[in-house]
Amino acid sequence: MEQLECYDCGETYAFGDAARCRCGEPLWFETDTAGFDWPDASGTTGSGVSLGRDTLWRYESVLPAATPTGLAAAAGGTPLFRAPSIEPADGPRIHLKIEGVNPTGSFKDRGTAVGICRVDGPVGTVSHGNMALSVAAHAAAADREAIILVAEDTPDSRLAMIAQHDPHLFRVRGDYGRLYDDTLDGDLGVAFLNSDTPLRVAGQKTVAYEICEAFAPNAPDAIVLPVSSGGQASGVWKALRELNAAGLLSAMPRIYLAQAARCDPIAQAYRRGASRVESIEGEPTAAVSINNADPPSGNRALAAVAATDGGVVSVAEEAMLDETERLAADAGVSVEPSCAVATAAVRELAASGEFGSDDDVAVILTGSGYKYGGAAVDAASVREVDRADVPDAVRDAVP
Ligand SMILES: *Cc1c(COP(=O)(O)O)cnc(C)c1O
Ligand SMILES: [Zn+2]
Numbered sequence: 253m254e255q256l257e258c259y260d261c262g263e264t265y266a267f268g269d270a271a272r273c274r275c276g277e278p279l280w281f282e283t284d285t286a287g288f289d290w291p292d293a294s295g296t297t298g299s300g301v302s303l304g305r306d307t308l309w310r311y312e313s314v315l316p317a318a319t320p321t322g323l324a325a326a327a328g329g330t331p332l333f334r335a336p337s338i339e340p341a342d343g344p345r346i347h348l349k350i351e352g353v354n355p356t357g358s359f360k361d362r363g364t365a366v367g368i369c370r371v372d373g374p375v376g377t378v379s380h381g382n383m384a385l386s387v388a389a390h391a392a393a394a395d396r397e398a399i400i401l402v403a404e405d406t407p408d409s410r411l412a413m414i415a416q417h418d419p420h421l422f423r424v425r426g427d428y429g430r431l432y433d434d435t436l437d438g439d440l441g442v443a444f445l446n447s448d449t450p451l452r453v454a455g456q457k458t459v460a461y462e463i464c465e466a467f468a469p470n471a472p473d474a475i476v477l478p479v480s481s482g483g484q485a486s487g488v489w490k491a492l493r494e495l496n497a498a499g500l501l502s503a504m505p506r507i508y509l510a511q512a513a514r515c516d517p518i519a520q521a522y523r524r525g526a527s528r529v530e531s532i533e534g535e536p537t538a539a540v541s542i543n544n545a546d547p548p549s550g551n552r553a554l555a556a557v558a559a560t561d562g563g564v565v566s567v568a569e570e571a572m573l574d575e576t577e578r579l580a581a582d583a584g585v586s587v588e589p590s591c592a593v594a595t596a597a598v599r600e601l602a603a604s605g606e607f608g609s610d611d612d613v614a615v616i617l618t619g620s621g622y623k624y625g626g627a628a629v630d631a632a633s634v635r636e637v638d639r640a641d642v643p644d645a646v647r648d649a650v651p
């Protein structure tokens with residue numbers, strides 16, 4: 253797995269020789285899965301090393317990295333369960349993939365783990381969210397220097413979360429959007445594991461390997477996920493292509509992507525029937541982790557949708573916030589609003605008849621809501637009570 257290839261024009265490059273294809277599109281690792289089958293033993297890596305529980309290293313033979321240690325060995329292997337309590341009437345069966353149980357609370361750990369096991373020396377990222385936290389934590393565990401470039405307006409609460417892992421944390425003044433390009437050329441001596449780099453996409457494809465293995469020998473009808481840069485969507489598509497080539501899918505699952513309506517360049521391109529995403533002027537949204545007006549893998553995400561006959565859904569702010577509450581109150585899962593767009597999209601697709609009661613839909617809940625302490629406490633949901641009155645208050649609450 254030393255070759256990178258362009259999904260669009262097919263051009264190949266040696267790993268390390270190019271950051272993007274000459275045609276402008278992002279690259280990913282060329283992976284031959286012709287002989288791949290689901291590994292037999294559980295709790296081991298593909299090469300048979302025991303990790304005690306299933307992690308993404310179960311698929312080591314199709315990854316461009318090996319021999320994980322420390323925190324990197326713990327990424328992936330997240331729960332998937334059906335959540336009837338949030339299924340719409342006459343709608344599909346909804347299966348939730350809880351990426352929030354990764355070591356730093358999001359699927360970003362998958363890409364970071366594979367990246368840090370593959371490259372030597374300092375690592376970095378351009379992010380002020382989950383990716384920054386993930387890279388900082390994995391660098392700490394692997395005793396590497398970490399360069400984290402955050403936007404000037406990043407709130408202190410987020411900085412504090414990242415800073416606890418002791419990276420080199422830079423608050424950048426000026427055009428933050430252009431930094432992604434600045435860090436691509438590699439002459440800073442730092443391996444930047446940005447949102448859609450080949451190593452990150454390779455790690456992040458494993459979420460779809462896990463979903464499909466759970467359904468084997470069948471396959472889910474659809475996989476629904478939030479999209480920002482398009483990195484995770486690329487990984488899911490790559491996984492489906494690889495598993496299909498290995499003959500392990502009874503049918504190709506459709507890929508559906510969800511965006512917040514206030515910043516939805518990929519959904520806009522989808523509605524136009526375009527194959528190219530144009531950058532837009534987004535508005536602020538509570539979906540901070542998917543607020544990307546100029547997604548670097550937007551075209552590839554659109555191609556994933558087109559190739560699998562899926563779709564892209566824009567979710568209104570109010571529906572997204574309602575869905576965040578519903579997931580916590582009815583399914584017991586705390587997520588960021590950035591994740592709730594995905595189940596909100598399922599609701600819309602069920603209402604429009606695109607999903608029916610025969611469909612099995614896997615939804616990737618990309619990150620935990622606990623670390624953002626996001627949900628404001630509704631005063632009416634908390635009662636003050638004196639100690640002596642507790643028995644009465646409890647009897648009152650559960651008649
Ligand atoms: C990064 C992130 C996304 C978006 O992933 P992309 O690969 O950038 O499309 C979605 N949800 C959460 C919680 C994230 O941290
Ligand atoms: Zn190309």
